[in-house]
Amino acid sequence: MDALARLWRSTVGRKALVAASGLLLWVWVVLHVVGNLTLFSGPAAADGYAAALRATPAALWAVRAGLAAAAIVHVAGVVSLARAGRAARPRHQAPARRTTTMAARTMRVGGALLLAFVVYHLLHLTVGLFHPGFLRGHVYDNVVRGLRPTWVASLYMAAAVLLGLHLFHGLWAVARSLGVCPEGAARRRRPAVALVSAAVALGFASVPLAVLAGWLR
Numbered sequence: 001m002d003a004l005a006r007l008w009r010s011t012v013g014r015k016a017l018v019a020a021s022g023l024l025l026w027v028w029v030v031l032h033v034v035g036n037l038t039l040f041s042g043p044a045a046a047d048g049y050a051a052a053l054r055a056t057p058a059a060l061w062a063v064r065a066g067l068a069a070a071a072i073v074h075v076a077g078v079v080s081l082a083r084a085g086r087a088a089r090p091r092h093q094a095p096a097r098r099t100t101t102m103a104a105r106t107m108r109v110g111g112a113l114l115l116a117f118v119v120y121h122l123l124h125l126t127v128g129l130f131h132p133g134f135l136r137g138h139v140y141d142n143v144v145r146g147l148r149p150t151w152v153a154s155l156y157m158a159a160a161v162l163l164g165l166h167l168f169h170g171l172w173a174v175a176r177s178l179g180v181c182p183e184g185a186a187r188r189r190r191p192a193v194a195l196v197s198a199a200v201a202l203g204f205a206s207v208p209l210a211v212l213a214g215w216l217r
Contacts, residue, residue: 011081011084014081017077018073022170023174024070025071028067030200033200033203034203035049037203039140039143046139046140047138050137051137071115078108078111082108107166107169114162114163117155120155121156121159125142125143125146132145134146143211144211147207147211153209156204156207157205157209160202160204161201161205164200164202167196167197171197172189172190
């Protein structure tokens with residue numbers, strides 16, 4: 001804990017904690033999208049996958065606790081760094097204008113919107129609030145019924161796009177924040193980062209799209 005506290009007290013340390021927690025969340029996102037794709041194999045596969053996760057509740061809750069801790073560190077670190085950046089800027093001086101990607105420009109707002117969506121998503125498809133006919137343990141039916149309204153499916157697809165943009169900027173910047181990749185190497189791997197981010201976004205968007213198209217019903 002002392003080591004974490006020392007890291008938190010320095011700007012470089014907070015950037016490293018934000019990057020490391022972001023990587024942990026990215027691993028979960030990839031595993032989550034892989035789990036979502038079991039929906040295309042039918043109710044037995046999707047419900048069986050969910051049942052297998054619930055078979056070891058201690059491990060499941062340990063993972064959830066770790067993800068919650070990573071999310072808290074990530075959000076708190078981003079907010080703290082943003083405040084430190086504003087405080088370090090001379091008063092009445094506008095921030096320097098720089099050429100940035102759309103992903104970078106939407107990073108903070110997109111992150112806040114993603115956090116709000118995650119809360120809604122958990123209440124919607126895990127707890128069953130705002131859901132017409134939620135049945136605990138029936139993952140396939142819950143997803144199809146829950147995403148059937150066009151506005152709900154559109155919300156999920158918009159969140160997938162935001163997630164793709166967030167991942168693109170975050171994955172591209174993470175190696176520099178951790179000090180393991182020089183600027184030139186980071187630029188060379190941008191196409192690979194873009195491909196990974198787009199694949200994750202498409203994986204998440206494919207489920208509401210399939211429900212709207214009637215492929216999942």
